[in-house]
Amino acid sequence: DAKTTQPPSMDCAEGRAANLPCNHSTISGNEYVYWYRQIHSQGPQYIIHGLKNNETNEMASLIITEDRKSSTLILPHATLRDTAVYYCIYNNAGNMLTFGGGTRLMVKP
Amino acid sequence: DAGVIQSPRHEVTEMGQEVTLRCKPISGHDYLFWYRQTMMRGLELLIYFNNNVPIDDSGMPEDRFSAKMPNASFSTLKIQPSEPRDSAVYFCASSPLLRNTEAFFGQGTRLTVV
Numbered sequence: 047d048a049k050t051t052q053p054p055s056m057d058c059a060e061g062r063a064a065n066l067p068c069n070h071s072t073i074s075g076n077e078y079v080y081w082y083r084q085i086h087s088q089g090p091q092y093i094i095h096g097l098k099n100n101e102t103n104e105m106a107s108l109i110i111t112e113d114r115k116s117s118t119l120i121l122p123h124a125t126l127r128d129t130a131v132y133y134c135i136y137n138n139a140g141n142m143l144t145f146g147g148g149t150r151l152m153v154k155p
Numbered sequence: 156d157a158g159v160i161q162s163p164r165h166e167v168t169e170m171g172q173e174v175t176l177r178c179k180p181i182s183g184h185d186y187l188f189w190y191r192q193t194m195m196r197g198l199e200l201l202i203y204f205n206n207n208v209p210i211d212d213s214g215m216p217e218d219r220f221s222a223k224m225p226n227a228s229f230s231t232l233k234i235q236p237s238e239p240r241d242s243a244v245y246f247c248a249s250s251p252l253l254r255n256t257e258a259f260f261g262q263g264t265r266l267t268v269v
Contacts, residue, residue, distance in 0.1 A: 078255065089159075089246050089260030090198070133198075140254030141188060142211065145198035 050134045055150040058128075064121040066149050068134030071115045077138045079110060081119050083130040084148070090133065093119065124153045159261035161247050167267045173235040176264045179228055180249030188258065189222055189232050190246040198246070204230065205253070237268045 051069040058064040070079065080095040094101055094108045096117075101108045107120040121128055133148040160179040168174050180187045188203040202212040207224040215222070219238070224230040234241055244265050248258040 089248070089263050090258075091260070092257035095255070095257070138254070140252070141186060141248065141250045141256070141258040142200055142203060142253075143188075143190075143198075143258065144200070147197065 050136060050146050052132075052134055052146065052149045054147060055152070057152050057154055058121075058124045060126060060153055060155050061123055064119075064124040064128065064151060064153070066119040066121075066132050066134075066151065067116065068119070069116045070134070070136045073114050073136045074138070075114075077136045079108065079114075079117050080135045080137075080143065081106070081108065082133045082135065082143070082145075083128075084133070085127075085130040090145075093132075124151075126153050126155065129153045159247055159249050159259050161245075161261035161264050163264060164262065165265045165267075167269065168237055170238055170268055171236045172268075173233065174237045174241075174266060174268075176232040176245050176247075176266070178230045178232070178247030178261060180230070180247070181259055182228065184249035184251050184259070186250045186253055186258075187224060187230050188248040188250075189230070190248065190260075191243045192246065192263070193243045201232070234266075237266075239268045242267050 078095050078097050081093040082090040084090045094106050096108045110117045131148040131150050133145050135143050162177045189201040192198045201214040202222045204224045222232045244263045246260050246263045248260040250258040
């Protein structure tokens with residue numbers, strides 16, 4: 047199974063940018079990096095994905111290093127509703143997702 | 156679209172009983188996935204379908220588990236007989252493609268087997 051390394055927890059002040067790191071040193075060239083989050087008692091929610099280039103959408107930005115061994119998810123202005131567990135996943139099997147432990151992000155007032 | 160709809164939201168059953176979980180995917184999505192979430196093992200993929208056909212069931216834990224998709228708008232996950240270790244939250248997800256697209260998850264069914 048593809049394994050990623052994420053810090054188990056992080057805090058962020060409301061209104062500030064939340065930068066969530068992920069290491070995926072064994073990623074291969076055709077494997078995408080996906081980010082999902084899970085708010086308490088809800089199903090996982092897709093955030094963003096990318097292959098090589100940095101990506102941005104209405105929710106977040108994804109910065110992938112040139113060697114593709116790590117990435118950072120950026121929530122530009124975190125709100126209390128962004129408190130959740132964030133999962134970084136890489137694979138070439140699409141939505142056959144292998145979830146790890148994720149990072150529990152706590153946004154504080 | 157109302158999203159992926161799962162029923163029931165909560166199910167409590169006695170050990171040995173048959174349990175059926177239901178899922179209605181988003182219309183037009185060709186792929187349907189069943190996941191299970193426990194504290195010990197996290198989120199695990201159990202099985203997925205493409206155009207109503209089961210493609211990969213390698214994640215199904217044992218023969219007590221079975222899944223069907225009789226048509227494009229309905230899937231079931233059945234456990235017979237159920238055991239206390241089957242207690243978990245079961246999620247259904249659907250997507251229009253397998254790769255390079257997002258998966259949409261339902262709200263889950265919390266199963267408790269006593």
